[in-house]
Amino acid sequence: MTKQNVLVSETKSGLAITVAVSNTSLFSSAVQKPLTTQGGYITISRSKLLKTLETSGVVTGTGRINAWVDSMRASSPTHVRPTPSLKNKEEGSWILKHPSALNMFEDITNASKGKQIVMFLDYDGTLSPIVDDPDRAFMSESMRRAVRNAARYFPTAIVSGRCRDKVYSFVRLAELYYAGSHGMDIKGPTKSSKNNKRKQPVMFQPASEFLPMIDEVYKALLEKTKSVPGAKVENNRFCVSVHFRCVDEKSWTTLAEQVRTVLKEYPKLRLTQGRKVLEIRPTIKWDKGKALEFLLESLGFANQNNVLPLYIGDDRTDEDAFKVLRDRGQGFGILVSKSPKDTNASYSLQEPAEVMDFLHRLVEWKRLSLRGHSRV
Ligand SMILES: O=P(O)(O)OC[C@H]1O[C@H](O[C@H]2O[C@H](CO)[C@@H](O)[C@H](O)[C@H]2O)[C@H](O)[C@@H](O)[C@@H]1O
Numbered sequence: 001m002t003k004q005n006v007l008v009s010e011t012k013s014g015l016a017i018t019v020a021v022s023n024t025s026l027f028s029s030a031v032q033k034p035l036t037t038q039g040g041y042i043t044i045s046r047s048k049l050l051k052t053l054e055t056s057g058v059v060t061g062t063g064r065i066n067a068w069v070d071s072m073r074a075s076s077p078t079h080v081r082p083t084p085s086l087k088n089k090e091e092g093s094w095i096l097k098h099p100s101a102l103n104m105f106e107d108i109t110n111a112s113k114g115k116q117i118v119m120f121l122d123y124d125g126t127l128s129p130i131v132d133d134p135d136r137a138f139m140s141e142s143m144r145r146a147v148r149n150a151a152r153y154f155p156t157a158i159v160s161g162r163c164r165d166k167v168y169s170f171v172r173l174a175e176l177y178y179a180g181s182h183g184m185d186i187k188g189p190t191k192s193s194k195n196n197k198r199k200q201p202v203m204f205q206p207a208s209e210f211l212p213m214i215d216e217v218y219k220a221l222l223e224k225t226k227s228v229p230g231a232k233v234e235n236n237r238f239c240v241s242v243h244f245r246c247v248d249e250k251s252w253t254t255l256a257e258q259v260r261t262v263l264k265e266y267p268k269l270r271l272t273q274g275r276k277v278l279e280i281r282p283t284i285k286w287d288k289g290k291a292l293e294f295l296l297e298s299l300g301f302a303n304q305n306n307v308l309p310l311y312i313g314d315d316r317t318d319e320d321a322f323k324v325l326r327d328r329g330q331g332f333g334i335l336v337s338k339s340p341k342d343t344n345a346s347y348s349l350q351e352p353a354e355v356m357d358f359l360h361r362l363v364e365w366k367r368l369s370l371r372g373h374s375r376v
Helices: 046-056 061-074 084-097 105-111 141-153 164-171 208-227 249-264 288-298 318-328 352-375
Strands: 003-010 015-021 024-031 041-045 116-121 156-159 177-180 185-191 200-204 232-235 240-243 269-274 277-282 307-313 332-336 347-349
Touching: 061 249, 061 269, 105 352, 116 141, 116 288, 116 352, 141 156, 141 352, 156 164, 156 288, 164 177, 164 185, 177 288, 185 288, 208 232, 208 240, 208 249, 208 269, 208 277, 249 269, 249 277, 288 307, 288 318, 307 318, 318 332, 332 352, 347 352
Parallel strands: 116 156, 116 307, 156 177, 307 332, 332 347
Antiparallel strands: 003 015, 003 041, 015 024, 177 185, 185 200, 232 240, 240 277, 269 277
């Protein structure tokens, strides 16, 4: 029987399947049904493969749209209303697997003994509440203070799907490092180079060749989707977001069709999904997990044991970073969520207010431990 290689990787909505036949990539699309794999590659028979693609809607046009819309629905938690007893049972077993980082605080600080904690923070839904208008997702002054204090003791980076300048305009803390566009636009710690003795921030933009294409696709999406009331297209520099939070559910299929029509012309771009948002980005193998590794390396912690990275995030794209930490067996991923979700994070926090508490506690603990050291 002919065997095909299927590359399965995590996306915001579930998994992205890339089917490679004779080294040629045929499809790359977001589907909802997860396939369990080890190491990202699975081998399945041709008939099984076609069946999988048909059920997931990758093969047929309408099927694909249905899968997209199903997936858009799945990213709206209000649609999933389990009965209270089932809900409690589910939540109970989930919280045992991913206990609150506040309750596990001592375990986290114990694990950091002799190590430098490095903080990685997602922005939307982690530092700022989710709101209807993406341009008004401001973080509170008290959260800004908490992040500023944390950065005094721990190197701190913001890792966001937003464009770097925009997320900086929300956070406004120059002492942090920033990875925008899902990690594709990094401004890291300052370093002096051989040729230039003056210290400059490390900059890394692995998708720079895609800039003209992203700009073109942004304009095309803006034009195409303007007939759908509530749809909002956001240019995140190395990726584009199509928001449907304010779109009537009856128009989701139309919107998905429009996005697909535009994307058809751009095989080098792929679609992932976030919280009521379709995200269009380059097919390069770069994500928030890779950005985390890049920043650790820039900070001088490549392959080191004396570091404890903590990554706090609420989104599917943050899973790439949680997975990196899990695979390295180093540090902890902390998922911000009020409801059970499939995750590679070790711990959980319910909402941005708890993220703030956690940062406060970490700073307080560090202050006390430094004071203790200075006394002996
Ligand atoms: O990686 P993040 O910092 O979490 O960014 C992910 C996306 O966040 C923003 O959209 C989300 O937040 C909006 C404001 O609360 C909300 O209206 C939207 O429904 C959410 O999806 C941002 O606008 C996107 O560009 C980011 O990709």
